[in-house]
Amino acid sequence: MQTKKKPEGRLAILTPGLGAVSTTFMAGVEMIRQGKSKPIGSVTQMGTARIGRRDEPNRYVKINELVPLADIKDIAFGAWDIVSEPGDVVAERSKVLTREHLNEIKPYLKTIVPKKGVHDPELVRRLEADHVKSEKTAREKIEALRQDIRDFKRDLNAKRAVTVFCASTEVYRSAALNLPPALKDFDKLIDANDPAITPTMMYAYASICEGVPFINGTPNYSVDLPAIQELARDKCVPIAGKDFKSGQTMMKTVLAPALKARMIGLNGWYSTNILGNRDGEVLDDPAAFKSKEVTKSSVLSTILEKDLYPDLYSKYAHKVSIHYYPPRGDDKEGWDNIDIFGWMGYPMQIKINFLCKDSILAAPLALDLALFGDLASRLEWKGIQEWLSFYFKSPMTKPGLEVENDLFIQQTKLKNTLRAIAGEEPITHLGLDYYGEDLPLPTAKK
Numbered sequence: 001m002q003t004k005k006k007p008e009g010r011l012a013i014l015t016p017g018l019g020a021v022s023t024t025f026m027a028g029v030e031m032i033r034q035g036k037s038k039p040i041g042s043v044t045q046m047g048t049a050r051i052g053r054r055d056e057p058n059r060y061v062k063i064n065e066l067v068p069l070a071d072i073k074d075i076a077f078g079a080w081d082i083v084s085e086p087g088d089v090v091a092e093r094s095k096v097l098t099r100e101h102l103n104e105i106k107p108y109l110k111t112i113v114p115k116k117g118v119h120d121p122e123l124v125r126r127l128e129a130d131h132v133k134s135e136k137t138a139r140e141k142i143e144a145l146r147q148d149i150r151d152f153k154r155d156l157n158a159k160r161a162v163t164v165f166c167a168s169t170e171v172y173r174s175a176a177l178n179l180p181p182a183l184k185d186f187d188k189l190i191d192a193n194d195p196a197i198t199p200t201m202m203y204a205y206a207s208i209c210e211g212v213p214f215i216n217g218t219p220n221y222s223v224d225l226p227a228i229q230e231l232a233r234d235k236c237v238p239i240a241g242k243d244f245k246s247g248q249t250m251m252k253t254v255l256a257p258a259l260k261a262r263m264i265g266l267n268g269w270y271s272t273n274i275l276g277n278r279d280g281e282v283l284d285d286p287a288a289f290k291s292k293e294v295t296k297s298s299v300l301s302t303i304l305e306k307d308l309y310p311d312l313y314s315k316y317a318h319k320v321s322i323h324y325y326p327p328r329g330d331d332k333e334g335w336d337n338i339d340i341f342g343w344m345g346y347p348m349q350i351k352i353n354f355l356c357k358d359s360i361l362a363a364p365l366a367l368d369l370a371l372f373g374d375l376a377s378r379l380e381w382k383g384i385q386e387w388l389s390f391y392f393k394s395p396m397t398k399p400g401l402e403v404e405n406d407l408f409i410q411q412t413k414l415k416n417t418l419r420a421i422a423g424e425e426p427i428t429h430l431g432l433d434y435y436g437e438d439l440p441l442p443t444a445k446k
């Protein structure tokens with residue numbers, strides 16, 4: 001296991017889906033490389049971690065100096081899409097970036113031409129696909145994707161690759177939960193060209209077979225399947241997901257822990273959004289929204305733990321909705337109305353109105369996840385990377401472990417993992433030793 005040495009050679013970041021998030025991600029990386037922008041929102045580029053004691057000077061280290069991450073100048077991008085538009089056309093249409101930025105970045109984005117995607121029109125129903133692989137069976141499609149990955153690496157002159165899945169949200173299928181957990185049985189379904197094998201699963205399967213970490217930025221079922229997790233462990237490939245925690249859910253996983261920390265009760269949490277980009281159009285299909293609803297809804301129950309605090313959290317209502325409203329484009333507006341209660345049961349309310357830019361929030365998460373996925377791969381870590389929970393609405397854990405959704409516990413886990421990789425001590429925030437005999441522990445009193 002090498003922990004100190006900076007990686008050599010280029011890193012290919014491959015995105016199934018060349019849409020608003022991917023093009024904003026690519027545009028930002030290129031602008032940063034050209035010195036025209038700062039990596040705002042990226043923990044790998046701007047974040048720090050303290051190492052050692054608080055009473056020693058200069059203990060804060062930049063995260064990309066603490067652990068050996070790929071340099072963003074060594075990143076090259078490749079993409080697949082089921083629509084043939086190149087990156088500059090997508091960025092223009094997605095209306096995330098200003099005219100000034102578009103003019104600067106379009107020559108670069110023009111060079112990002114997607115390869116044909118694998119597609120199931122039953123699962124992504126609102127898009128007109130004109131750029132779809134002609135292979136007929138699931139196995140053939142997987143093999144074609146594997147060949148694409150090898151071609152990307154060769155053409156981009158990359159030593160390593162990471163897949164960051166940024167394609168449209170697929171229709172929710174509860175049947176995916178019943179897919180066979182053993183890889184050998186899942187393989188039989190692939191060979192039988194079973195319709196339960198979705199495009200997202202195929203991208204994941206192909207990436208893992210090529211030794212390429214797979215990061216799922218969407219709610220789609222893929223690396224959460226036990227059979228695909230088995231494949232990842234067999235092939236020694238890191239996997240992480242799912243669904244970028246970018247806006248409303250990020251705020252929820254900050255506020256809910258604050259309420260719980262102060263033992264404030266909750267009667268209800270009503271969350272709604274208006275969104276007018278292509279993601280919003282796809283999510284306007286109720287069956288696709290169901291996938292999103294599942295990842296957006298689970299966070300409160302795991303944070304609030306009603307069984308531990310029945311007087312505070314056993315009866316709250318939680319509603320989540322997204323409404324497609326074209327004039328708003330990528331400028332999503334999220335409203336939260338939170339009905340809480342305090343001392344002697346007195347009711348209070350909190351209102352949040354988050355006027356955000358969806359892809360601007362998601363892009364730095366994609367960058368961090370790609371760099372950490374590559375780091376995990378070089379450490380020869382395999383399977384579920386729970387330490388990356390910080391970035392996801394619905395984090396994956398080893399079966400049997402409770403999911404942690406509190407953003408600040410997730411951040412502590414992330415930073416302590418990075419300290420451990422760097423050979424440094426974890427930070428517990430106990431700090432009694434700074435006060436010596438003023439704060440002796442009972443056992444030390446004798």
Ligand SMILES: NC(=O)c1ccc[n+]([C@@H]2O[C@H](COP(=O)([O-])OP(=O)(O)OC[C@H]3O[C@@H](n4cnc5c(N)ncnc54)[C@H](O)[C@@H]3O)[C@@H](O)[C@H]2O)c1
Nearest residue numbers: 017019020021081082117167168169218244246278279358
């Ligand atoms: N923006 C955010 O804050 C955010 C947060 C969490 C998750 N997400 C998820 O990220 C994904 C991308 O979001 P976006 O705003 O870029 O959407 P988008 O619609 O702009 O881009 C998605 C792209 O995926 C393509 N696509 C669909 N099916 C495909 C397939 N099978 N293979 C290859 N390409 C395919 C579409 O043609 C489209 O170009 C969505 O699933 C969204 O829910 C976004």
